[in-house]
Amino acid sequence: MNLRTLILGASASLFAFAAHAEAITIATVNNGDMVRMQKLTDDFTAKNPDIQLNWVTLEENVLRERVTTDIATKGGQYDVMTIGTYEVPIWAKQSWLLPLDNLGADYDADDIIPAIRNGLSADGKLYAAPFYGESSFIMYRKDLFEKSGLTMPDAPTWEFIGEAARKIKADNPDVNGICLRGKAGWGENMAFLTATANSFGARWFDEQWKPQFDQPEWKNTLDFYVKLMNDAGPQGASSNGFNENLALFQQGKCGMWIDATVAASFVSDPKNSTVADKVGYALAPDTGLGKRGNWLWAWSLAIPAGTQKAEAAQKFVSWATGKGYLDLVASKEGWANVPPGTRTSLYNNPEYQKAAPFAKMTLDSINAADPTKPTVKPVPYTGVQFVAIPEFQGLGTTVGQLFSAALAGQMSVDDALKQAQDAASAAMQEGGYIQ
Amino acid sequence: MARAVTTQHKTIVTAAAWIVALLIFFPILYTIITSFKSEQEAIQGFNLIPSGTTESYAEVQAQSGYFHFFLNSVILSVGSTILALIIAIPAAWSMAFSPTRRTKDVLMWMLSTKMMPAVAVLFPIYLIFRDTGLLDSRIGLMIMLMLINLPIVVWMLYTYFREIPGEILEAARMDGASLWNEIIYVLTPMAVPGIASTMLLNIILAWNEAFWTIRLTTTEAAPLTAFISSFSSPQGLFWAKLSAASTLAIAPILIMGWFSQKQLVRGLTFGAVK
Numbered sequence: 017m018n019l020r021t022l023i024l025g026a027s028a029s030l031f032a033f034a035a036h037a038e039a040i041t042i043a044t045v046n047n048g049d050m051v052r053m054q055k056l057t058d059d060f061t062a063k064n065p066d067i068q069l070n071w072v073t074l075e076e077n078v079l080r081e082r083v084t085t086d087i088a089t090k091g092g093q094y095d096v097m098t099i100g101t102y103e104v105p106i107w108a109k110q111s112w113l114l115p116l117d118n119l120g121a122d123y124d125a126d127d128i129i130p131a132i133r134n135g136l137s138a139d140g141k142l143y144a145a146p147f148y149g150e151s152s153f154i155m156y157r158k159d160l161f162e163k164s165g166l167t168m169p170d171a172p173t174w175e176f177i178g179e180a181a182r183k184i185k186a187d188n189p190d191v192n193g194i195c196l197r198g199k200a201g202w203g204e205n206m207a208f209l210t211a212t213a214n215s216f217g218a219r220w221f222d223e224q225w226k227p228q229f230d231q232p233e234w235k236n237t238l239d240f241y242v243k244l245m246n247d248a249g250p251q252g253a254s255s256n257g258f259n260e261n262l263a264l265f266q267q268g269k270c271g272m273w274i275d276a277t278v279a280a281s282f283v284s285d286p287k288n289s290t291v292a293d294k295v296g297y298a299l300a301p302d303t304g305l306g307k308r309g310n311w312l313w314a315w316s317l318a319i320p321a322g323t324q325k326a327e328a329a330q331k332f333v334s335w336a337t338g339k340g341y342l343d344l345v346a347s348k349e350g351w352a353n354v355p356p357g358t359r360t361s362l363y364n365n366p367e368y369q370k371a372a373p374f375a376k377m378t379l380d381s382i383n384a385a386d387p388t389k390p391t392v393k394p395v396p397y398t399g400v401q402f403v404a405i406p407e408f409q410g411l412g413t414t415v416g417q418l419f420s421a422a423l424a425g426q427m428s429v430d431d432a433l434k435q436a437q438d439a440a441s442a443a444m445q446e447g448g449y450i451q
Numbered sequence: 452m453a454r455a456v457t458t459q460h461k462t463i464v465t466a467a468a469w470i471v472a473l474l475i476f477f478p479i480l481y482t483i484i485t486s487f488k489s490e491q492e493a494i495q496g497f498n499l500i501p502s503g504t505t506e507s508y509a510e511v512q513a514q515s516g517y518f519h520f521f522l523n524s525v526i527l528s529v530g531s532t533i534l535a536l537i538i539a540i541p542a543a544w545s546m547a548f549s550p551t552r553r554t555k556d557v558l559m560w561m562l563s564t565k566m567m568p569a570v571a572v573l574f575p576i577y578l579i580f581r582d583t584g585l586l587d588s589r590i591g592l593m594i595m596l597m598l599i600n601l602p603i604v605v606w607m608l609y610t611y612f613r614e615i616p617g618e619i620l621e622a623a624r625m626d627g628a629s630l631w632n633e634i635i636y637v638l639t640p641m642a643v644p645g646i647a648s649t650m651l652l653n654i655i656l657a658w659n660e661a662f663w664t665i666r667l668t669t670t671e672a673a674p675l676t677a678f679i680s681s682f683s684s685p686q687g688l689f690w691a692k693l694s695a696a697s698t699l700a701i702a703p704i705l706i707m708g709w710f711s712q713k714q715l716v717r718g719l720t721f722g723a724v725k
Contacts, residue, residue: 073681
């Protein structure tokens with residue numbers, strides 16, 4: 017075989033491969049677990065040499081806007097989309113997503129944690145596969161609790177949390193008793209405050225979609241939050257979101273932090289956290305009314321109805337959210353780095369339990385959240401830390417800005433609640449929910 | 452005495468110019484400083500002295516193919532600028548040398564299109580791009596960038612052309628020059644500084660455009676603006692990585708601006724009121 021024949025042969029094979037290879041485009045966010053997935057895709061392409069993967073990584077809000085534009089106009093730019101538990105029920109209802117009914121015989125959809133599976137299903141069909149799931153819980157400094165003579169119960173009340181935060185602050189002037197979200201946004205402070213409000217017996221709307229910000233439960237929630245943050249929270253807390261509080265906690269500046277369970281792997285990572293070996297975990301607080309202040313979220317992979325490459329897309333979703341992927345991450349990067357919160361079998365795995373001391377509390381928190389019955393009183397909507405209606409993104413952010421202003425002292429709690437009630441009433445009227 | 456006053460005046464003006472220049476440059480400088488910090492340092496608060504780590508650059512390089520985005524930025528900014536000049540030179544020529552009663556209105560109308568919020572036309576444009584198969588294509592984005600910068604290009608060229616005495620063109624016509632010859636051999640050489648500065652400014656505007664370049668692309672045509680946007684993270688610290696990505700994205704245009712600053716300033720002040 018001479019050189020020319022070799023080159024011609026190689027070119028022909030390359031051409032045949034290029035002609036045969038099907039490229040699918042995946043839209044995602046730049047979270048650690050997603051970045052890790054991109055690095056590990058050689059495993060997928062080795063098993064599926066006829067499928068080529070193109071990644072589009074975007075900032076969360078831009079991603080949401082881009083995929084919404086694409087899916088609503090059937091633009092067909094993406095074959096797999098990373099979306100959350102907020103979008104899935106709304107988009108499934110609009111027939112914008114394909115049901116995931118062809119994920120393969122060994123996928124074992126029954127292994128998906130029931131609360132997460134419910135949040136990603138509509139009419140009994142799974143419309144998105146969870147890549148990683150989360151609830152929220154309390155991360156606290158065991159050393160500071162011991163120093164102040166406090167003992168954190170596994171399932172504390174808000175009253176205890178308030179007292180503990182103030183005592184830690186008093187005993188350690190350099191440390192904030194508690195760090196909570198204050199940055200405005202439906203996925204920022206309103207995720208935390210809506211979940212907290214559930215535990216205080218509040219709800220966004222009554223059964224007739226009438227806004228409920230004029231009810232005493234919301235006033236109790238917001239009064240408690242603003243007072244607690246003023247007494248024991250960090251300065252400028254109205255600008256703090258997940259990342260700002262993460263940095264504060266890692267630097268040892270928070271006695272407690274109530275936020276996403278996924279943060280546990282960050283605060284317990286000795287490479288980045290100065291308090292890695294001093295962190296304890298507890299369920300989100302309650303007020304004894306039967307609901308805890310924890311949420312439920314899952315970054316999930318869904319396939320838009322407009323895709324021309326549904327089969328290849330389902331193969332990819334099956335690979336990325338299947339049991340095999342968890343084993344792959346564990347073998348390459350250790351069990352502590354496995355994407356959490358999606359499969360029951362992971363939490364029964366002794367190796368994972370050993371590598372992730374927060375595993376049991378994470379699972380208990382996820383199981384304690386019920387998106388179909390999120391509140392003490394009945395509601396016409398689903399979603400724990402959000403209301404699964406299209407209007408919520410805009411309305412949630414507007415209310416979030418008002419509550420953030422109340423935290424910053426720019427308006428009173430009463431004014432913020434009154435304006436929130438007016439904004440919600442206007443949005444509900446405009447949406448045709450109420451007259 | 453007069454000399455002393457002049458010197459003092461000069462010192463004040465120079466100091467003021469330096470302060471203004473530093474204020475304008477400071478956000479870029481702080482981005483560069485932050486890119487040499489660790490993620491923990493970056494989020495800790497204001498600090499002008501970084502630890503000097505280059506880990507963010509290493510991570511950014513490992514995570515994304517910088518050169519693919521860079522190449523797209525070059526093609527889109529240069530391509531859209533050439534397209535804009537091809538349309539704007541004849542347009543500005545006709546308005547500068549053969550004005551009608553409506554010329555001023557046309558110019559104002561063109562400028563008014565810049566005042567419209569881009570998001571207001573996102574859906575119509577997106578649908579047009581979808582139906583014509585231009586989504587995620589370089590040619591589609593080049594046309595888009597050309598269109599959004601065209602009013603500024605026409606206005607700048609119009610201002611430069613107005614400075615050129617009409618008598619020179621008349622003399623050329625007397626010598627038998629055709630319209631084409633008049634534009635190529637008489638007008639263009641005289642307007643080179645103006646055209647060059649318009650070109651440079653348009654390249655910078657197209658390079659920095661982020662609304663459409665992020666929304667109309669996915670992978671093939673995505674430029675450096677999309678590269679930067681991919682480093683923001685809702686759950687995880689990202690300021691140092693984002694700063695490193697921004698520094699890598701602005702470096703080429705910053706270097707180009709530095710080397711062509713004389714040309715840029717001369718061109719920008721060419722049509723100024725005298």
